[in-house]
Amino acid sequence: MIARCLAGTVLGFPLSAMLLALCLFWLPGHGQDWLIPVLLLFFPLWVGVMAGSYMFRSGTRAWAVLAAANAAVFALLWLSRHLAGT
């Protein structure tokens, strides 16, 4: 229980942040016109990841899956920025 809670809280933070960054990056004009509505989604997303983490079978699994998701989103974000030349 505690392990899943920690996984969701700790890894959910960068995951939510990077998902929003990715979403903004793909919006027209890198989402400048939508910055605040998208940032507003940060807390709902983070809390959603926290709540979702309790669905994992074990704490170890929660850490593993969320770490993989973080790595994947980080890679996507890095690739997007790299390919766009920024």
Added chain:
Amino acid sequence: MMKSSTIRTFQTVHTWTGLLAGFALFVAFFAGALTVFHHDIATWQNPPWRSQPARDMPVQTMIDRLLQAHPKAGAYFGIVLSPPGSAQGPYAYWNDGEEHFATPDRLEQATADEDAPTRSHLADFVYALHDSLGIPVVGLYLMGIVSVIYGLALVSGLLIHLPQLLGDLFALRPGRNLKRLWQDAHNAIGVLSLPFHIVFAVTGALMCLFVPLFASLNLVAFDGKLNEAFAKAIATAPTVEAAGRAAPTLPADVLIARAKAAALATGVSTFEPDYIHFTHYGDANALVQVRGVSERTLGTYGTIALHGVTGEVLEEHVGATHTTNGLVNSSIYALHFGNFGGRAVQWLYFLLGLAGAFLFYSGNLLWIESRRKRRHAEQPGKTWVMARATVGICIGTCLGIAAAFAATAAADMLGTDPAVPMRAACYGSVAFAVAYACLRPVARAAVELLAITAIAYVAVALLDLARNAATWSQPWTPASTAVLGVDIAGIALGIGFAWLARASWRRATHGDVFSVWTHARQVRAEA
């Protein structure tokens, strides 16, 4: 359909989040419900017929005096205007590399403390209780974390009740099973006011954790580019450089009137200026921004940017002329403060705020009730602790706020500054209530503290009505209506507490004896 093990998991999450955040949320909601009437409480403390006229000062006089005392302030400063119909005076803010704040009579001795100009204001103290439990800096972050936990409590609570949600939503089953009644009330309020609670969980977390959140988002995901993008997203005026040539800036009253006319021309029904900001005052490129509050739009806070010398309107960010960013930014405040729809929305927010406080209070009662041992006089130790804490802290907070009102009025009659007395009275009352709930049998403590609280609310209101007796025979102004409104709300709350005291007393004398809430401690299990 959810598995029963999943439901049990979220039940545990709901219990723990409730335990961690419930007390702080009770304070936030009770004080927050009162904060809806911030201006009215400020007027109650200091109505025009009792206030010292020295505090008020025309905006232009204040600007001239400010620039005389601090010539460097002209590059970047603003005046927070006095709210209409209230005795709360204006104050100045400027930034010459450091932030300064000053009231009209203390322009020469500015402070770097944002709260200093309003420290003696009861309304601001109630607001501080609401947003930070009255604890500077740390309290705000604490309440931000509480808001995040609150979000998790909402999600888990909804998931638990999702399976039987529709069937039970309108069920309120009074009868012998009191736990069922409390559970029904808790669920109905939680679900029916869910949109309101989602708004507070999200906007509350944002407002409290804004600074650390931004720093971390910048670090984790935005390559340090977030600040610039954010500044651009919320900008309400073009960026201008000083021309280096002097030119007279138009008088503040003219600029405010022009901004108001421009705002109303965009189609909003009202625009009450509450802040005027100057960049490069006295320069040929002086820039002025007038911020105001419009009702009947979610973009309540709007800004008009004007050229300081010509008075030409440069940008409009009001009502329908807001950008998407501006509209969302403004509606975060509108939805949180409930200032978008006049008195009706204020009363709605007041009632929903009290209902929210009840949600957390009933959550604690349910926690105790579900750990109650039936047919046993001995109840688990943790339920005693929870009962004492709930009675002491929750009722103590209600009592503490009444005590802060009383201390403010007393300090005013004695002619002393109320800043220390109102804080001492409030925190002292909470400490008293907690001690009382620990030392007395808790069922008696609940009844007696509720009765004391009821008396306190009614007494403060009656004393204030008597104190202003001369005013009621004069022609009424919006200020007298505001003061009367605060007093009547106080009496209504007092009646509410008296009703709760009576209900608790009936529960203790006539209800189930196998509970922490009974007077009949002498009844033993073998009886």
